[in-house]
Amino acid sequence: MTGTDADGTPDGAGSAIERARGVLRPKRAAAHSVLTTFPPTPALEPFVEFHWHVRWDLRGQPPYDQKVLSHPNVHLVFEEPVAAVYGVDRGLFVRRLEGRGQALGVKFRPGGFRPFWGRPVQELSDRVVPADRLFGPVVQETNRRLLALEDPAGTAALAEAFLLPLLPEPDPQTAEVAAMVETAGRDRDLVRVEQLADRCGVSVRTLQRLFAEYVGASPKWVLRRARLHEAAQRAESGSVDWAALAADLGYADQSHLSRDFTAVVGLPPTRYAQRS
Structure with missing residues (x-):
């Protein structure tokens, strides 16, 4: 191995x-x-x-x-x-x-x-x-x-x-849900649950049900967490144009990104970057 x-x-x-x-x-x-x-x-x-x-x-x-x-x-x-x-x-x-x-x-x-x-x-x-x-x-x-x-x-x-x-019997929906989560994390253009549901070819209600049943987190949380992962990784890389990054990640503005990041990490992304 x-x-x-x-x-x-x-x-x-x-x-x-x-x-x-x-x-x-x-x-x-x-x-x-x-x-x-x-x-x-x-x-x-x-x-x-x-x-x-x-x-x-x-x-x-x-x-x-x-x-x-x-x-x-x-x-x-x-x-x-x-x-x-x-x-x-x-x-x-x-x-x-x-x-x-x-x-x-x-x-x-x-x-x-x-x-x-x-x-x-x-x-x-x-x-x-x-x-x-x-x-x-x-x-x-x-x-x-x-x-x-x-x-x-x-x-x-x-x-x-x-x-x-x-090993249990394979569940065909496991691969389908994994693909949905991968799409949510990979596609930067997807910032709303409605967009993700449309991309996956299901209704919003079906998407939410599948995520509750198979993932353990809502589609909204998965989309938001993917953006925070990207923000944290960018912060570690050095100088960041936070306004441009906020726009790139689908936030309304830099303050929206900062509030989202601070709520989870405990400090704004600009301070996080300074202490990296």
Whole structure:
């Protein structure tokens, strides 16, 4: 299983930089932890986007709070003290790193967790649920074995060995919904839910129902979060024409972008850029 550190080196699942999108202060994050990602085995590809592994050693140093603008994905995370399922975090996700440790996450495709869960994914939104509620006690035994490994690729392989016997029957709507989410994140011209529904060939009500059932976040949230990801990434790149960026991202003006960014990140994009 081939992986890549978050240095831009590509592998079978795409750019590591793109997969780290949403991590705030990525340069600081890289000074406190090491992120490695792995593509899923073909049998898991309909459900899983990629696996991510984070390791850190902050012994003798203060704890570090890593902040992330989450994506519309559910994660199965093997970590201390127990493995857990993380629903879509519609706010700002904060993870405190301290001491020495590691975590391995399975990032499901948008909609990809629905066949495992068997219920509306919206029920998991903004929640962290012990994984044994869904997978039974065996998942915690896998968690103990996985965290005893020193090899990141080995942890990803063990997670896959756990998931492969549990694969559900494919749901054709999973791929359809994933394509809708990808369209929302890729097409800058789409700034309203009505536009996205029209592009996807469904009614607004159908789009909202599918996102509640399969994604766990509304189409409006997905469109807005994609714009905030772009704004944060631009802020990290250096000098930014914020008025031009606001227009490029479909905001009415710079103040609208600033309000949106501040509401989630906690400070305006101009200040965020100054402290990057």
